Amino acid sequence: MGCGDWHVDKIVKGDELAFRFFVDTYSKDLYYFVLGYVHTREVAEEVVSDVFLEVWNNRTCLGEIRQMKSWLLILARNKAISYLRKETPEVVSFDEIDDFYVPLVQSPDHNLISKEEIDEINWTIALLPPKCKEVFTLAKIEGLPYKEIAEMLDISVKTINIHIAKALNIIAGILCK
Incomplete structure (x- = not known):
């Protein structure tokens, strides 16, 4: 289930109901994806919340995104790795993260x-x-x-x-x- 262009248009205009639908559409996949990096449910929830906060704060650019799910996964991956770098400075890249959860x-x-x-x-x-x-x-x-x-x-x-x-x-x- 994807996020239709009309939803994106509404989100760009600040429609919170459309954004809630957007969050509901992608949050579960992002959560499990981020959990693979951070290994803690609470942290995964926090990282995913940060992803959606960034999306909301930069919603005027959403119309330019062609592959929404891929873009969100990249954003989530980067935020998860940033979190890990901040919390465990010895971890500097994905190659050094041993236990990626599937x-x-x-x-x-x-x-x-x-x-x-x-x-x-x-x-x-x-x-x-x-x-x-x-x-x-x-x-x-x-x-x-x-x-x-x-x-x-x-x-x-x-x-x-x-x-x-x-x-x-x-x-x-x-x-x-």
Whole structure:
């Protein structure tokens, strides 16, 4: 569910009801994404609130955003990393954040895949190297196009392909044992 242009137009004009709809549309995804960085529910909520506060304060620029969800994820990622740098100065980049949390994989065929199998998949994803895990999560769990991920993380689409292939090889190797 995306945020239609008419909502953006209303938000730009200061419509608080449209902004509430906007927040409701994106807050859950942003929350779980940020939780992957900060590992604490309260901090994740605070960071997401900061994201929406910044959006509201800069709402006049919203009409220029073409990929709203990607833009919000970039903003959330940057705020989460800024928080981590401030709270734990020894952490300076995503590569140094060891335990990126992956929201649970939910299967549309939940009757065909057992809870144990889903837990094993999630456990396997958690074992991936941090950057590989981040790329895999954005591509396969969040469903973002490779080009958007490449722009978001400032890496090439070829690098995205390499991370995805590596992740799938690791996952297949562990799950097929």
